[in-house]
Amino acid sequence: MSENMLSVGIDIGTSTTQLVLSMLTIENMASNFTVPRIVIVDKRVIYKSAIIFTPILEDNRIDMEKIESFVEQQYVAAGIQKEEIQTGAVIITGETARRENANEVLRALSGFAGDFVVATAGPDLESIIAAKGAGVHNYSQEHSTSVINIDIGGGTSNLAFIHNGEVVDTGCLDLGGRLVKVDRQTKEITYISPKIQELIEMKKLSIRLGDTATEDKLAPLIKEMVQLVKVSVGMEVHSPFYERCLTHKGLKRNQNANCISFTGGVADSIYNDYEGDPFLYGDIGILFGTAIRQSSILENFTLVRPDETIRATVVGAGSHTTEISGSTITYTGDFFPIKNIPVLKLASDEERLAPEEFGERIKEKLEWFKVDGRLEHVAIALRGKHSPTFKEIEKLGTGLALGLAELMSKESPIIIITEEDIGKVLGQTLFSQTGNEEKVICLDGIKVENGDYIDIGKPIADGKVLPVVIKTLVFH
Amino acid sequence: MVNENEIKAYIENILRDMVGGSEEEKKPANAAVALKDEQGGNECDTGCIDDITEFDLKKQLLVPEPMNREGYLKMKEMTPARLGVWRSGPRYKTITSLRFRADHAAAQDAVFSYVPTDFVEKNGLVQIETLCKNKDEYLTRPDLGREFSKEMVEKMKKACGKPKVQLVIGDGLSSAAIEANMEDVVPAIKQGLKIYGIEIDAILFVKHCRVPAMDVIGEETNADVVCLLVGERPGLVTAESMSAYIAYKPTVDMPEARRTVISNIHRGGTPPVEAGAHIAEVIKTMLDKKASGIDLKK
Numbered sequence: 001m002s003e004n005m006l007s008v009g010i011d012i013g014t015s016t017t018q019l020v021l022s023m024l025t026i027e028n029m030a031s032n033f034t035v036p037r038i039v040i041v042d043k044r045v046i047y048k049s050a051i052i053f054t055p056i057l058e059d060n061r062i063d064m065e066k067i068e069s070f071v072e073q074q075y076v077a078a079g080i081q082k083e084e085i086q087t088g089a090v091i092i093t094g095e096t097a098r099r100e101n102a103n104e105v106l107r108a109l110s111g112f113a114g115d116f117v118v119a120t121a122g123p124d125l126e127s128i129i130a131a132k133g134a135g136v137h138n139y140s141q142e143h144s145t146s147v148i149n150i151d152i153g154g155g156t157s158n159l160a161f162i163h164n165g166e167v168v169d170t171g172c173l174d175l176g177g178r179l180v181k182v183d184r185q186t187k188e189i190t191y192i193s194p195k196i197q198e199l200i201e202m203k204k205l206s207i208r209l210g211d212t213a214t215e216d217k218l219a220p221l222i223k224e225m226v227q228l229v230k231v232s233v234g235m236e237v238h239s240p241f242y243e244r245c246l247t248h249k250g251l252k253r254n255q256n257a258n259c260i261s262f263t264g265g266v267a268d269s270i271y272n273d274y275e276g277d278p279f280l281y282g283d284i285g286i287l288f289g290t291a292i293r294q295s296s297i298l299e300n301f302t303l304v305r306p307d308e309t310i311r312a313t314v315v316g317a318g319s320h321t322t323e324i325s326g327s328t329i330t331y332t333g334d335f336f337p338i339k340n341i342p343v344l345k346l347a348s349d350e351e352r353l354a355p356e357e358f359g360e361r362i363k364e365k366l367e368w369f370k371v372d373g374r375l376e377h378v379a380i381a382l383r384g385k386h387s388p389t390f391k392e393i394e395k396l397g398t399g400l401a402l403g404l405a406e407l408m409s410k411e412s413p414i415i416i417i418t419e420e421d422i423g424k425v426l427g428q429t430l431f432s433q434t435g436n437e438e439k440v441i442c443l444d445g446i447k448v449e450n451g452d453y454i455d456i457g458k459p460i461a462d463g464k465v466l467p468v469v470i471k472t473l474v475f476h
Numbered sequence: 477m478v479n480e481n482e483i484k485a486y487i488e489n490i491l492r493d494m495v496g497g498s499e500e501e502k503k504p505a506n507a508a509v510a511l512k513d514e515q516g517g518n519e520c521d522t523g524c525i526d527d528i529t530e531f532d533l534k535k536q537l538l539v540p541e542p543m544n545r546e547g548y549l550k551m552k553e554m555t556p557a558r559l560g561v562w563r564s565g566p567r568y569k570t571i572t573s574l575r576f577r578a579d580h581a582a583a584q585d586a587v588f589s590y591v592p593t594d595f596v597e598k599n600g601l602v603q604i605e606t607l608c609k610n611k612d613e614y615l616t617r618p619d620l621g622r623e624f625s626k627e628m629v630e631k632m633k634k635a636c637g638k639p640k641v642q643l644v645i646g647d648g649l650s651s652a653a654i655e656a657n658m659e660d661v662v663p664a665i666k667q668g669l670k671i672y673g674i675e676i677d678a679i680l681f682v683k684h685c686r687v688p689a690m691d692v693i694g695e696e697t698n699a700d701v702v703c704l705l706v707g708e709r710p711g712l713v714t715a716e717s718m719s720a721y722i723a724y725k726p727t728v729d730m731p732e733a734r735r736t737v738i739s740n741i742h743r744g745g746t747p748p749v750e751a752g753a754h755i756a757e758v759i760k761t762m763l764d765k766k767a768s769g770i771d772l773k774k
Contacts, residue, residue, distance in 0.1 A: 033719075033737040035746050035754050144547040164550065328754045387747035390663040421746070425753035428668050 002027040002041070003461055006080065007088040008113055009133075009318025010071065012105070014094030015154030015178045015265065015283070017054045017067060018311060019074045021047040022318040024087070026461060028327075036327040038465045043319040047078040048311065054096055061101045068112055085114030087457055087467050089321040091129060092121045093313060094176065095155030095193075102475050116337040116457040116467070120321065122474030123172035123247050126313065127151065127158035131167060133316025134263045134306030141165025147259040147304055148233050148251070151312055152266035154178030154283070155193075159232060159251050169255065172247035173232055175225060177266045177285025182213040184282045189213050199224055199241060215278055215287060222284065222291045229292060233260065235300055260301035262292070263312035269293070271305060322457075325466045326445030330427020333438050335413050336458040336466070340473065342369060343417070343452045345381040355399035362403025377412050380404065381448045384420035393422065397429035413439040417446050417454065443468065528571070529578045538562040538569060556713040556744075579712045586652040586707065586715035587611075591681070595655060599662075601645060601681035602635040604628045608684035621686030629696050635678045641669060641759055642699035643676050646685025648719075650707030656716040657741055660748035661705060661755070668756020674763075687721050687735075694726035701759050701768070702726050708739060717742045720755050724768035734769040736762070 005024040011017065025042040052070060055063035075082060090110045092102050102121070110119040120129075130151035131137060140147045140162040151158040155176040161169040174195050181191035189211050192200070200207050205220050230236045232250055242250070262270045265281075269289030278286045292298075308315050350361050362380065369378045380400065385392060400416065407414055414436070416426065427442030434440075441456070448454060448470050457467035534552050537560045542548045552559050561572045568576070588611055596603050607623045608614040614621055624632070636642060643665065645658055666676050682689055690704040701724055708717040719739040726734065736758060741751040762768045 033739045035738060035751065144544055144550070164546070328750050330753075387743040388749060390660045390749050390752075393664075393749050421750050423750075424757070425664050425668075425749040428664070428671060428753050428756070431671050432667050 005086045005322070005460065005467070006084050007318050007322055008085050008117055009088055009314045009316070009321075010090040010109065010113060010117075011314035011317055012054055012062070012067065012090070012092045012096050012109075013153050013313065014096055014156065014176060015054060016051045016310070017070065018051050018314040019049040019071060020045050020311065020314050020318040021078055021080065021085075022088075022315070024319070024322060026324060026465075028461065028464075030327075036461075036464055038324055038327045038461045040322075040324055045315055045319060047074075049074045049077075051310065056099075060099060062096060062099050062105045064101070064105050064108060067105070067109060071109070071113055082114055086116060086460075087322045087469070088114060088117040089120050089317040089469060089471070090117060091126065091313065091317045092119075093126050093156070093158075094153045097121050097475055110339075116455070118321070118339060118455040118469045118471060119473065120317070120469075120471040122472030123156065123158060124170040124474075125472045126156075127160040127170035127172060128167050129316030129320060130158055130263050130312045131160035131162055131316070132320040133314065133318075134261065134308045134312035136160070136261050136263075136304065136306055137162050137165050137167065139261070139304055139306075140259075143259075145259055146255070146257040147261055148257045148301070149261045149263060149306070150229070150233075151264040152176060152262060152288070153264040153313075154285070156247055157229070157232070157264070161251050161255060161257060163255075169251050171232065171250040173228060173245050173250065174247050175228055175245060176264075177281075177288050178283040180207075180213075180218070180221070180284045182279045182282055182284070184279060187213045187279060195245060196221070198244065202241060213279060218284060218287055222287050225288055226291045226295050226297075230295070230297060233257070233297065233301070235297065258302055259304045260297065261304040261306045262289075263306050263309050265310045266292075267306070267309040267312075271309065321469050321471065323446065323468050323470065324460075325443040325468055326421055326423050327461075327464050328421065329423040329444060329466065330431075330440060330442040331413075331459070331466065332440065333413065334458075335441070336456055338413075338415070338441075338454075338456045341377050341379045341415060341454050341456075343379050343381050343448045343450065343454055344369065345448060345450045345452075348383050351382055351384070351396065353399070355395050355402060358396075358399030359402025362400070363406070366403070366406065375406055375410075377410075377415075378407065379415035379417055379448075379454050381417040381446075382419075384418035384422045384426075384444070386420050388420075388422060390425075393425050393429050394433075397426060397433050400426075401430060401433045408434060408436055408439070413441050415454070415456070416440070416442040417448055418442070418444045419447050420444060441466075446470065528575055529582065531575075533558060533575070536560075538572070576712070579715075582652070582715045583710035583712065586650040586710040587615075589651050590683070591647050591651045591654050596681050599659065600679070602631070602678050603681045603683065604632050605683035606685060606689055611684075614684040618686055621684055622688035622692065624689070624692055629692075632680060632693060633696055636680070636693075636697045636699070637677065639677060639697055639699045640763075641674055641676060641701045641703065642680070642693060642697050644680045644682060644685075644690055644693055644702060644704045646682040646687075646689060646704055646706040648685055648687075648706035649709040650715055650717070652710070652715045653707035653718040653742065654705070656743075657718045657748040658705060661718070661720075661741065661752040664749045664752025665703070665756050665759075668753050669759060672756070672760045674760070688728070690721060690723065691726040691728045691730060694723065695728060700725060701762050703755060703759060714742050714744055717745060718748075720751070722755065722758060722762065722768060724762045724766060724771075732769075734771065736768050736772060 007022045009020045023044045027041045030037040055066035106119040131149040136149045146163040149160045157173045157175045159171040179193040179196045231242045266285045266289040269286045270293045423442045423444030455469040539560045607620040690702045694702040704721045718741045722736045
């Protein structure tokens, strides 16, 4: 028995906006004689939209209406009804995430695109989604190697360090193909981003707004940009401007990758020889890509060709954001979908404290989530012990019940997330200790960290599992 | 007389050669066999070697120079099969042979040993037994392992009363499985059922138990659901795996398809506490649908 879930991915980037539809197949992989184990067994992209320029209004705000009509048109073109979409994610990336109405657009659009289409933003998530969308994690696993994937878009470059299939580090630079714009007809430079302006002034380059762009004129700037990429992958030592150029953080310095791959719009001119007008797209993307192709970066690393380039992020958003909870979990009532719940992750050593102390810790930490003294909805995450005794579960349950008293008194359900397979027994323990049967959701098999958000969709596979999206919501 | 430390170093060297560790690899796999010096004196009498079954086989790679150690270990992580054991000439290495025998011995012990009376009493179980007189008869006469004497039936009926759900523990082919898991599974089942308003009273312990013994218990007690937790036939991976056989109103000679089975309950499989919580829900579903086994899937 397998079941399909239709998933949508929408990427609103610095320069382009795209949409894909993916079919996720879930199946119970366990035999008839054991507890169920339901997993996603296949992810297939079934529709790819055209790539359009992200519509921006005169006042620099995102043109919400145009994006909505784009989404509607694509649904019609793909021949699907909005109601058929069961999961998915809208991601707002690069410079677009910095626009004034980014948050507003994101939330409205996630609701518009489907019932359980979640809103996501944040440079780390972007790096992970792009790498997975391009299948780089699979390459790394199959070849038992480490790969740095750089998703070079219009405004930012997202780095992901992947070792044996796992993303172990991420970083992001304000470096992209559309930080300098050129008029396609007159070749006049029409835009220089503030950070590139700083770089130009620092290096005393003669590139100014209104100048006529030529390859030679821009060459010194492109060279500096490639230099920054080299620093980002550990080929060169830090420079003060590199620090300025970081969106929030770079990759850690103490790790060496064997391979490198590129995704994003600029990647196409890294993998393919490009001849013709370098300003075809009205920016410096082609020049930047070509310069990377000719640089020593490709001598230093084995170049891996990803499954997707410009579509990596959108495919990642459509195919790689939804996870499935463990198959023995607890939930009651129909609260789903539950969206945008911040996560409070407790430390492993806290889990081992006596129940009273553990409860106190939870109470203290819940204070962080209070806005004007009011407690917002929070999901509590634990690692959990592998195959604990029943006494240990009871102890954990008592601690949680003490710590969550304030949340229990609210309308919304208590959400507990564990990594180890203890969701059902812990949920039942909370029921019986609190008498609160209607409002406990206890999921396992899900790894989250502080700073993450969780969205939970409607039950699938005969109600055995819940689809879950773990994400970040960071606007600069 | 030779110096104590020299003897120790000498033995350590032999052992190191036997288990084939290279210089850079003084890891627990090999260190586990090193002698311990307790109080001096004659070490051969007073020394003890570490339990070789303590070491996690999934982390033990005996191939001396693997092309990709990390990849090999990752593969081993996926399976309990004894991969990467290397060889000495055409044979296993000593450590591999010893471990194999130790695991085999544990499996045999699990079959031939009994669940201690202390354990049965401590957990407040009501002990009954099938017609088998000893382990030999139990193993050779499966038919007797599913029948009870008149006295036993009386004892069972008296202890159980009129249960809605009757919980039964059976030694089956692994007493070790019962000792390892029962104390975590049973309270989880009880807690889960209590949420649904179902109380568990007397719990039976059946010595020399075959699975169909639960059918007799079902008929005699008139329970709506009988749940038997029984030790599985042990293998070389674990001797502590337990199964739950659950049936709605079981009857003697009913088709096997009416049993719902949840197997592989042990630390390395489905965690006992989580299995208990799941079993409680399965029982509840059976009571609601008045069916079990294949009928439950309709």
